[in-house]
Amino acid sequence: MSSGEEPLEKGNRHVRLKNVNGKHISVVREVYRRDDIPCQSLLCLANCPNEKDDVGLLPADITHYVIPDCQVARDYLEIFETPEITGIIFLQTVAHSILTDCSNKTINVFVLTLKEYLDTFWKLAVLGLMELYDSITASLETKIKSKGYLGYLPTEVLEAGLKSGQFIQGFINVNKSNAAEEAFVKRKRRDPKDNEGSDILIHGKSSRNRAIHGDLVVVELLPRSEWRGRSLVIKEEKQEKEDAEENDDTEEMEESSNVMPTGQVVGIVQRQWREYVATFSQNEDAGSGKVLVIPWDFRIPKIRISTRQVNTLKDQRIVVKIDSWDVDSQYPNGHFVKSLGPIGDLETEICALLVENSILLTSFSEAQELPVDTSEHPWEIEASELTKRRDLRDTHLIFSIDPKGCEDVDDTLSVRYLDNGNIELGVHIADVTHFVKPGSLTDQEAKIRSTTVYLADRRYDMLPSILSANLCSLISGVDRYAVSVIWELDSCYEVVDIAQAMFDGISVTKIVENVPELKEIPQNKLSYKVEELRSFVSLLMEIARHLKAKRIQGGALELESVEVQVQLTETKSIADLTPKDHLEIHDTIAECMIFANHWVAKKIAEVFPNNALLRHHPLPKEEQFANLLSCAAARGFTINITTNKDLADSLDKCVIPGDPEVNKLLRSLATMAMSNASYFSTGNLSRTEFFHYGLALDLYTHFTSPIRRYADVLVHRQLMAAIGYTGSSGLPGNVELDELAEHINYKHRWTGGTITKTDQSVIVCSMFGSQMYSLLDHVTVRISLNDSWAHSASTRIDIVSNQPFISSIQQEDTHKQQKANMIKEVSAAAVERRILTSSYELGVNFEQIKAEYGQTSSNQSFYCLFESFKESAICS
């Protein structure tokens, strides 16, 4: 109440709270009732000063508004998330109540129970809503007594223990091939000086104590006498699933590797529960009530849900959400959210993959203020922008090199000779930040999505399509905004003037020459393009070669990964699998991008020493190389891993004449040994940790794909501020940036790193244990689909013969040869599967390089590939 204004009506709210000791205390909080809040309704009769601000307006085409009370809003929030129900008014009290989880009563004008409301208004309009309601209601009532777990310690005990070092905090990772028994806790924020930095083993369900894969947990180490090693025997999946519950105690000490720190979960800091894809078990009887469903992901325990529609949902993949896991319950309780569709259907399976990877597949909300570009209102460059930017339309020939059909072109290049004989190299990146202002809805949405997801036949954009495929995309023949980095290079391709090198012009791209068919005939095809362009491209390749040579001298690694392209027929079944051709022009582009990223990183790190967003690639851990070393040793090579330069050199030496595959395989193994590169804020790490191991650069960031990566958008903003084009006021600080970096890292890391590691140690041992095949022999394998009812489909790899597969008509059918190579490579990544069948997504290991070269978003290609395998099997 400020003087001069009408005093607000004051009231008191009585709240009963439970304090830390478990005592109930009653608290009185005062509340002020306001009468100056606009109703935001288009049908307003009282002339409220309604403004279309961030709250949004209530629609006019509606018969009623709903004001849910606290209880309803908290328990049935998902019902209100249904897009069909509009005109919901959430009271501030309700919003607070949901946040603080304390109940209260508000007085509504029309008091209906939610069930009555749904019955009256929505029963016919939205099918399935009542089922959702029933499911949630039932799960709220569920209380089942069964096997007990230990309770969690109170928060302050945990905090004290963490501070004193008695407890350890970290994320829990369940071992995919032994989900019932083993989990590992990866320490959070490891101190580099800490020698005991290895992961902690959590053995058995009772020590895991209701933690679910991904949760942030607190563990207590067991006494050293109870430490044990991880089991090396891969159990048969089927058997494991059935007797996982019984054999807890009877199980003898299996063959184990060295003992490692073992602990038990004593508390959970943060649950990472999301929505899970699940399926009913096949022999579920048609009764109603509580049903156990099997999650798609092996690492998640079965979930108990209540539903009366077992029969209708039996052959469908459904989405469930975990509500709670009581101390006395063996399985977590959850509720049914929605059905994705029948098992085996392509759409269903893709939806399942998306849900499992927390990829947002909803369409963009309409409230965003987006520029328009229609035939009536064509989008044009603003005159005010033109005066601020450098116009490169007439002076530079700007071209892009992208595969055919690419819609979101965010990087283009230009190169030309200057009058003084020097060369001017330009990298021009789409100016996304011009359209996506910090804090706007588009920005928030992009932040949540963080990346564009590419699947074989579709993609899920980070930005609305008007931006990603049109206004931000540097398409041929139209004017666009761009951010350019332009260097002046001397005749030896050295950067002449560093001060000028970071010059930023914001260009308007006029000519974008596409080289679409490039992947087919790289050199010859160019000949019919304009002569000028060809000379530029070859000059560019020359420069890139030089840059790359310089980097390799510095110790950059050339690692190997296989990319497979799936060619689909019109009915979306698989027509063919082809390994992606690797052409020099791809290297050229990648090299230019690395160059640009490097210089941008230099600039922003200089201007914002405390809050620049960079990307680093930490030193790999020595034990990760064990697999590579032993594999190389099998063929008589030694690998020196002391520095990245040594590693690169010794990898170059591992060549068996006439057998290029060996070198490729070793490189793949080296790739797997790498730590994951990640984003960070410069204020959070010491200067020595900034370097990028794989690229051998001291500073690196991501700048070149703002349309498909959110990190690049952030870097763009920082660069704009660094060169004084915009103010630096809106930039995130160190802490905020660090949280953002964590979020983006998480979004980019669908494929877990630690699981890879455990799998690899298994590879080596089982190989030497069986002594049947020597490493790196060529064998022919057959990939078949191991269909599973509830889980992700896996591939089974059988040895057909231990002779290399040679196509009978090798000369003519090189294509087939490539395919065979690919198969071999895939098989090597999962060598142990030749003997034991298990579920193993092959895509996991191949992505590091791709992450580096900016195509992170197609991470899913292997998933998709094998899902499509399955699809094709079903179709045929």
Added chain:
Amino acid sequence: MAGLELLSDQGFRIDGRRVHELRKIQCRLGVFSQADGSAYIEQGNTKVLAAIRGSKQKTLHDKVLVNCQYSMATFSTGERKRRPRGDRKSQEMTMHLRQTFDAAILTNLYPRSQIDIFVEVLQSDGGNYCASVNAATLALIDAGIPLKDYVCACSASFVNDSPIVDINYLEESSGKPEIIVATLPKSEQIVFLEMNSRLHEDNLSKVVDTAVKGCKDVYQILDTAVRDHVSQVATVHGWEN
């Protein structure tokens, strides 16, 4: 109180106030007849009683000795308070109050005497110091002791990049920075300033300005209350003319 949203996107605080709004202030002067001066003030749910007593003493020959006693009733907080006075917090508060009023009372007018200020917090909901200072000011005015100016106190905090004024208990205990300012509103002089927790120096002046603005708002309310009181007393005694 993790997860509690102190300031909603729409700019409302937990109790429904906007960032610049004070809690509701109600006050009365002259609530006791035995004491030389007394006052009662409610700032939201914080309720404070203050009483003044004057006496002779011999220690200081050139100015008055200001003595304070601050205490909180056992029933003033959610859980029963064990020691109503004499604990560290109360002692600190006592000292702060004495310093504040030493600076505001024209001490050299009463040599060889003592002014006792008794402050009792009946109900506590954040901003105890502020309410105590405001109550004591009213009580001193009621007692007719010459002051340089009203002493008005107000607190402020900094949430989601915007300063909020007059914070209640919930906002106080959230761990956000808290600044307490006591001023002489007419001259805008600060007689007391305290800060808890950490605040970036770039934001300091913003938050202090907010608190000082709050003090001025408090002053308006106190001044109106004093004038009402005086005119009421005058009516009773028939002094209108």
